[in-house]
Amino acid sequence: MSSSSSPPPPPPPPxxxxxxxxxxxxxxxxxxxxxxxxVVRTCCLSRAWASRWESVPGLAVRFDGWYSAAVVSSVLxxxxxxxxxxxxxxxPRLRPRAAYWLRTLADKRVRSLALAFDHSHGDDGVVxxxxxxxxxxxxxxxxxxxxxxxxxRPPPRQGFxxxxxxxxxxxxxxxxPFAGAGALLERVxxxxxxxxxxSLKNVFAGIGEVEPWAIRAPKLRLLTLWMVIDNGGRVAEExxxxxxxxxxxxxxxxxxxxxxxxxxxxGVKTLKLYVRDREVDRKETLGDEIDEEILDAxxxxxxxxxxxxxxxxxxxxxxxxxxxxxxxxxxxxxxxSLEVRFFWENLHMSCEEACADxxxxxxxSSTLAKFEVExxxxxxDILSLF
Amino acid sequence: xxxxxxxxxxxxxMIRVVSSDGEHFEMPEAAANLSLVLRHMIEDDCAxxxxxxxxxxxxxxLAKIVDYCTKHAAKSSGLTIEEAExxxxxxxxxxxxxxxxxxxxxxAADFMGVEGLSKLAVQRTADLIKGKTPEQNRETFGIxxxxxxEEEEEICKENEWAFQITKPPSRLC
Numbered sequence: 304m305s306s307s308s309s310p311p312p313p314p315p316p317p318x319x320x321x322x323x324x325x326x327x328x329x330x331x332x333x334x335x336x337x338x339x340x341x342v343v344r345t346c347c348l349s350r351a352w353a354s355r356w357e358s359v360p361g362l363a364v365r366f367d368g369w370y371s372a373a374v375v376s377s378v379l380x381x382x383x384x385x386x387x388x389x390x391x392x393x394x395p396r397l398r399p400r401a402a403y404w405l406r407t408l409a410d411k412r413v414r415s416l417a418l419a420f421d422h423s424h425g426d427d428g429v430v431x432x433x434x435x436x437x438x439x440x441x442x443x444x445x446x447x448x449x450x451x452x453x454x455x456r457p458p459p460r461q462g463f464x465x466x467x468x469x470x471x472x473x474x475x476x477x478x479x480p481f482a483g484a485g486a487l488l489e490r491v492x493x494x495x496x497x498x499x500x501x502s503l504k505n506v507f508a509g510i511g512e513v514e515p516w517a518i519r520a521p522k523l524r525l526l527t528l529w530m531v532i533d534n535g536g537r538v539a540e541e542x543x544x545x546x547x548x549x550x551x552x553x554x555x556x557x558x559x560x561x562x563x564x565x566x567x568x569x570g571v572k573t574l575k576l577y578v579r580d581r582e583v584d585r586k587e588t589l590g591d592e593i594d595e596e597i598l599d600a601x602x603x604x605x606x607x608x609x610x611x612x613x614x615x616x617x618x619x620x621x622x623x624x625x626x627x628x629x630x631x632x633x634x635x636x637x638x639x640s641l642e643v644r645f646f647w648e649n650l651h652m653s654c655e656e657a658c659a660d661x662x663x664x665x666x667x668s669s670t671l672a673k674f675e676v677e678x679x680x681x682x683x684d685i686l687s688l689f
Numbered sequence: 690x691x692x693x694x695x696x697x698x699x700x701x702x703m704i705r706v707v708s709s710d711g712e713h714f715e716m717p718e719a720a721a722n723l724s725l726v727l728r729h730m731i732e733d734d735c736a737x738x739x740x741x742x743x744x745x746x747x748x749x750x751l752a753k754i755v756d757y758c759t760k761h762a763a764k765s766s767g768l769t770i771e772e773a774e775x776x777x778x779x780x781x782x783x784x785x786x787x788x789x790x791x792x793x794x795x796x797a798a799d800f801m802g803v804e805g806l807s808k809l810a811v812q813r814t815a816d817l818i819k820g821k822t823p824e825q826n827r828e829t830f831g832i833x834x835x836x837x838x839e840e841e842e843e844i845c846k847e848n849e850w851a852f853q854i855t856k857p858p859s860r861l862c
Contacts, residue, residue, distance in 0.1 A: 319831050320830060320831055320832045320833070321788060321792050321830040321831050321832075322814075322830045322832070323832075324792075325792070325795055325796065326796075326799055328799075329795055329796075329799050329807075329811065332807075332811045333811050333814045333815050333818070334815075336811065336812060336815035337815055337818060337819060338819075340850075340851045341818065341819060341820075341851075343848050343851035344823065344848070344851045344852060345818075345823075345826075346844055346845075346847075346848050346851075347823050347836070347841055347844050347845050347848075348823055348826060348827060348832050348834070349827075349832050349833060349834055349835050349836065350835050350836060350840075352832070353844055370850070371850065374850045
């Protein structure tokens with residue numbers, strides 16, 4: 304216990320609240336940079352702060368790990384200004400709430416949405432959790448991330464004009480189970496003139512027959528396209544600004560469409576090709592009928608001049624794949640790194656044979672610093688074999 | 690008087706500014722152009738030998754701002770990776786100031802429309818708030834707790850989740 308002779312308490316702080324004397328917008332800017340929890344915590348600083356957080360525009364509202372649905376609803380309800388972002392892991396029990404949150408968020412002119420639905424043991428793998436039509440009312444969205452859910456058909460009456468401010472669209476394991484879904488995706492992508500980042504990982508569009516639709520996004524810098532089952536989507540035109548492409552279009556393997564897709568993304572710096580198909584032993588992975596001459600003619604030096612990093616995953620050593628590597632090496636003048644990962648079964652030629660071939664290929668790039676082949680647990684450094 | 694670097698921008702003209710407490714400073718035109726307010730004054734031919742008066746910016750913060758603008762104007766376009774990193778280091782050191790100076794910079798940068806500096810000061814303030822207890826924040830920013838203990842308890846209870854450390858319950862979902 305302290306005695307009565309303990310030193311006097313420190314002098315009280317100056318009686319001016321530095322933060323509250325700043326211009327409204329400056330303090331808003333400061334608070335919007337804090338995690339939502341910390342912003343809300345300012346409520347207990349003083350009476351003047353009790354509900355200051357509610358009027359901060361552009362708050363990044365984020366809930367992950369454990370949270371209660373009541374807290375999410377309360378925070379969203381109390382935000383009086385437009386919400387900057389809403390990021391949440393939706394636990395199975397809270398799925399029905401998502402539609403309600405979306406309605407509130409649409410009213411609060413939310414700019415960025417990231418909804419990741421968790422799996423439930425009860426899911427049959429066919430019907431995914433629904434996301435709610437209020438999504439279409441969030442017309443100020445600049446970023447949209449959806450994972451493991453079903454997007455409904457847009458409301459019929461109000462004409463849905465897309466999300467014109469969208470710069471990032473990322474859908475993974477998302478189903479749009481209605482006729483005209485492909486056309487809707489095409490419209491959403493085309494209606495966003497500043498779209499720079501597009502990621503479509505296993506998006507299921509339409510019902511029954513596959514409807515073709517086009518990806519037209521002239522400002523795209525990042526493209527991730529994973530299609531195990533064909534959803535009809537194709538890169539329809541050149542993507543002049545594309546820097547990075549991560550492509551896995553197993554459903555198109557062995558078709559000219561596969562090459563069409565590859566040619567459109569070859570002007571990038573980083574290219575990842577991934578063959579995921581494990582069930583079907585394809586005769587060829589890069590194309591059945593395509594021979595070296597066609598590949599050679601299509602792959603112009605100009606097309607591949609910017610390529611720096613290429614990785615090919617799950618290849619099996621088919622002639623077209625070998626030829627692709629050969630042409631790439633002979634033409635891609637800025638290539639810095641090439642990684643080739645072999646599949647573990649049904650190989651057309653053994654990895655050792657392929658490596659011996661790779662070592663004989665001519666190289667256009669003086670910058671090639673890494674050329675590695677992986678097979679099972681082994682890694683071969685091809686550059687050391689030259 | 691703040692030292693001006695010799696390699697600032699394409700115009701060699703020096704712009705004079707006067708603080709609220711009457712001190713004179715000068716900086717290259719390219720540096721002054723980083724302030725929206727100064728740029729407009731220059732465009733409107735209001736920059737003369739007497740200097741542009743800045744009624745709400747005292748000498749102390751103004752000296753810092755002139756430093757900031759001069760440094761950033763000298764390294765504005767076509768930065769190499771090393772230069773960009775050096776500028777980042779400069780910023781980090783520059784903003785290591787006490788709360789009073791930080792306040793002055795927030796106000797002055799906002800008033801003068803120096804976007805980069807505004808961002809820097811705003812982020813620094815946010816970083817100061819982050820991870821602190823309410824008591825620490827009150828102390829740093831001169832906030833007087835005028836709640837009665839009962840009121841404080843009630844408002845904390847109302848927003849209880851924000852004061853809890855996130856911990857998953859034993860049974861999820």
